[in-house]
Amino acid sequence: MILVAKPNAPAKLAEFADLTAGHCAAHDADRARYDRGDTTFEILSANYGHADVKDVLRNAQHSKCCFCEGMFEANAAADVEHYRPKKYSQQGRRQPKVYPGYYWRGYAWDNLFYCCQVCNRSHKKNFFPLRDPTTRVRHHGGDLTGEAPLLLNPAGPADPRDHIFFNNEIAVGGTDEGVATVDYCGLNRLPLIEARLEHFKRLETLRHVAALQATSPDVEAVILEAQTYLAAAVLPAAKFSAMAQDALAA
Numbered sequence: 496m497i498l499v500a501k502p503n504a505p506a507k508l509a510e511f512a513d514l515t516a517g518h519c520a521a522h523d524a525d526r527a528r529y530d531r532g533d534t535t536f537e538i539l540s541a542n543y544g545h546a547d548v549k550d551v552l553r554n555a556q557h558s559k560c561c562f563c564e565g566m567f568e569a570n571a572a573a574d575v576e577h578y579r580p581k582k583y584s585q586q587g588r589r590q591p592k593v594y595p596g597y598y599w600r601g602y603a604w605d606n607l608f609y610c611c612q613v614c615n616r617s618h619k620k621n622f623f624p625l626r627d628p629t630t631r632v633r634h635h636g637g638d639l640t641g642e643a644p645l646l647l648n649p650a651g652p653a654d655p656r657d658h659i660f661f662n663n664e665i666a667v668g669g670t671d672e673g674v675a676t677v678d679y680c681g682l683n684r685l686p687l688i689e690a691r692l693e694h695f696k697r698l699e700t701l702r703h704v705a706a707l708q709a710t711s712p713d714v715e716a717v718i719l720e721a722q723t724y725l726a727a728a729v730l731p732a733a734k735f736s737a738m739a740q741d742a743l744a745a
């Protein structure tokens with residue numbers, strides 16, 4: 496996981512301002528009903544499929560998932576992820592669903608990310624643990640700055656690299672936020688570990704190649720190729736770049 500630099504909000508999102516205002520008014524009119532979860536707001540996720548929003552996120556994230564840094568191939572399925580869950584939230588596993596979710600953040604640019612379906616649907620789901628669950632905001636008039644989320648926001652302000660590091664291919668949380676994010680986003684699920692291990696081994700091999708003595712023009716060319724690959728592997732556009740940074744710094 497690396498820090499995502501988001502561009503300005505796409506103009507498309509402004510079209511949902513009236514819808515959000517309507518949700519807020521409906522909530523004010525019968526707060527208890529929404530707090531019980533008898534009625535939830537329908538956030539029209541299908542609208543996020545619009546190229547104006549989803550592609551902007553994808554470009555900002557170099558076609559990678561905001562959590563696992565897996566690279567999306569062309570047309571691979573991906574979700575627009577709501578950092579703060581829109582329908583309801585859960586402090587943790589086997590914890591009750593808390594209604595309503597962050598319905599007023601359903602179309603908020605700073606709440607949206609490009610995310611693989613495994614991270615989003617199989618792991619993070621509606622989990623949104625807070626350091627103090629009593630501070631959870633359940634109304635659009637609340638102050639979100641009073642919450643201390645345990646899940647790292649891919650756009651900061653905290654740099655995920657200060658909270659999660661890699662021991663070879665294994666993601667390790669170095670703080671409470673890092674531990675919670677690795678856990679709830681499934682950053683050590685087996686297929687992901689296997690994919691990172693394959694990449695890690697490639698980096699190790701290339702590092703040895705890059706350190707060879709150039710005994711001939713052919714060898715020199717191979718060394719240069721390895722060095723070029725390794726230099727690119729740690730950049731934000733590269734898959735699993737956080738792991739690569741730690742692997743190559745070791």
Ligand SMILES: [Zn+2]
Pocket residue numbers: 560561562563564565610611612613614615
């Ligand atoms: Zn992912």
